[in-house]
Amino acid sequence: MTRTTYFLGAGASKAFGYPITSEILPKIVQRGKKVLARGTSGPVSASKKELKELLEKLFPALWRQPERDMPLITDLLTLLNNAIVTDTPVFIDDSEMSSHQRLRLRLEQGIVDALRPPYRRNSPPKLLRKFVDSLYPSDPGRTNESTVVSTNYDLSIEGLLYEATGSGASGSVDSHEVAARIDHGFTYRIPFASHSPLATRPLDSKVGLYKLHGSLNLLRCAVCKCSFLNPLGDVSWRPFLYPRSKLNRCDYCGITPLKPVIVAPSFVRDVSELGLSEVWNAAYEALRAAHRWVFVGYSLPPEDYAIRSLLLRAYRFRTTKPEVKVIQRKNTEEDKEDKEKQHLMQRYRLLFENPKFHFDGFEAFIKSPPGSKPGN
Numbered sequence: 001m002t003r004t005t006y007f008l009g010a011g012a013s014k015a016f017g018y019p020i021t022s023e024i025l026p027k028i029v030q031r032g033k034k035v036l037a038r039g040t041s042g043p044v045s046a047s048k049k050e051l052k053e054l055l056e057k058l059f060p061a062l063w064r065q066p067e068r069d070m071p072l073i074t075d076l077l078t079l080l081n082n083a084i085v086t087d088t089p090v091f092i093d094d095s096e097m098s099s100h101q102r103l104r105l106r107l108e109q110g111i112v113d114a115l116r117p118p119y120r121r122n123s124p125p126k127l128l129r130k131f132v133d134s135l136y137p138s139d140p141g142r143t144n145e146s147t148v149v150s151t152n153y154d155l156s157i158e159g160l161l162y163e164a165t166g167s168g169a170s171g172s173v174d175s176h177e178v179a180a181r182i183d184h185g186f187t188y189r190i191p192f193a194s195h196s197p198l199a200t201r202p203l204d205s206k207v208g209l210y211k212l213h214g215s216l217n218l219l220r221c222a223v224c225k226c227s228f229l230n231p232l233g234d235v236s237w238r239p240f241l242y243p244r245s246k247l248n249r250c251d252y253c254g255i256t257p258l259k260p261v262i263v264a265p266s267f268v269r270d271v272s273e274l275g276l277s278e279v280w281n282a283a284y285e286a287l288r289a290a291h292r293w294v295f296v297g298y299s300l301p302p303e304d305y306a307i308r309s310l311l312l313r314a315y316r317f318r319t320t321k322p323e324v325k326v327i328q329r330k331n332t333e334e335d336k337e338d339k340e341k342q343h344l345m346q347r348y349r350l351l352f353e354n355p356k357f358h359f360d361g362f363e364a365f366i367k368s369p370p371g372s373k374p375g376n
Helices: 010-014 020-038 043-058 073-084 099-114 128-135 156-164 175-181 277-291 305-316 334-351 359-368
Strands: 002-009 144-152 205-212 214-221 228-230 258-262 293-296 324-328 357-360
Touching: 010 359, 020 043, 020 073, 020 099, 043 099, 073 359, 099 258, 128 144, 128 156, 128 293, 128 324, 128 359, 144 277, 156 205, 175 334, 205 214, 228 324, 277 305
Parallel strands: 002 144, 002 293, 144 205, 293 324, 324 357
Antiparallel strands: 214 228, 214 258
16 A cells, blocks of 8 residues: 655645735735725724734834735735844734734735635535545445645645535534544534534545644633534634624633634744644654655745754655655746745755656646546
């Protein structure tokens, strides 16, 4: 049995219509402008107004800049996180919650908004369905041959994986079946259920899904440290719009508010704060056990130094090295494409021996000949 670990970056979700990192801040500003143009009231409008005021306070021209001239959201969040961690403010205020924290909160809310599914739930892209079908074994007797390690927050992969586990009596996804068949790499509680039952890691999972930077269907209680995974969909919006509501209350200890589990892109970040250390350990073990590593749409960005360390340890501390494949999409600008391609190849060759590169995109990778699994 050949074990394969797929390592998914933003480029993988791009194939299904989601934005990549460079597109997130323009989407946040664009949506903010649309909401404010309506002139309506409510929590959504109030949050966008605060976002605009704080951004203009820090970068007066940013809200009016053309999208192509906007900085990466990574740059903004790194600046804010560094100011918070080192106590070197770039804002001057005396509010209970500093402007740094409020702007970071609104940018994180913007990330959540930008990652709304670009397709209807009942009509996902055919390419996505084909890929998920290759991950989830249809034979009841077969267990985990594939694992997915992802840096993405969106729910494109798990939405179909959860459906594949079988539906409950009402036709919806059964949370207990999901917990029994899919290994998320950590112990969590099932939300919206009596006493919030505990879901431990299954011994014989059908597939492993380890999300290193959190997920839109995951919330965490700051008091009892319980994590709640909702297989029915996105719940990350609740802490932003209804922080003290019963919609955002811990089902286990009854305390509000819950917090989203999202490690926003930044050079200054800590996954342990959000209870993701167990997920990282599971990803490490999956990489060590796999015969083949397939990187899809992942560019090894500089801010992901912790991931580089994870990959190096999993690659070096084993007797037989895995086969490494790198799947990247084409760029529309030839000069820029050639330069980016060379830099990417250099980064991967620095870590691994003889990685194989494919630059015809995830779409071509999924459209492999009938009867073959992606990556063969």
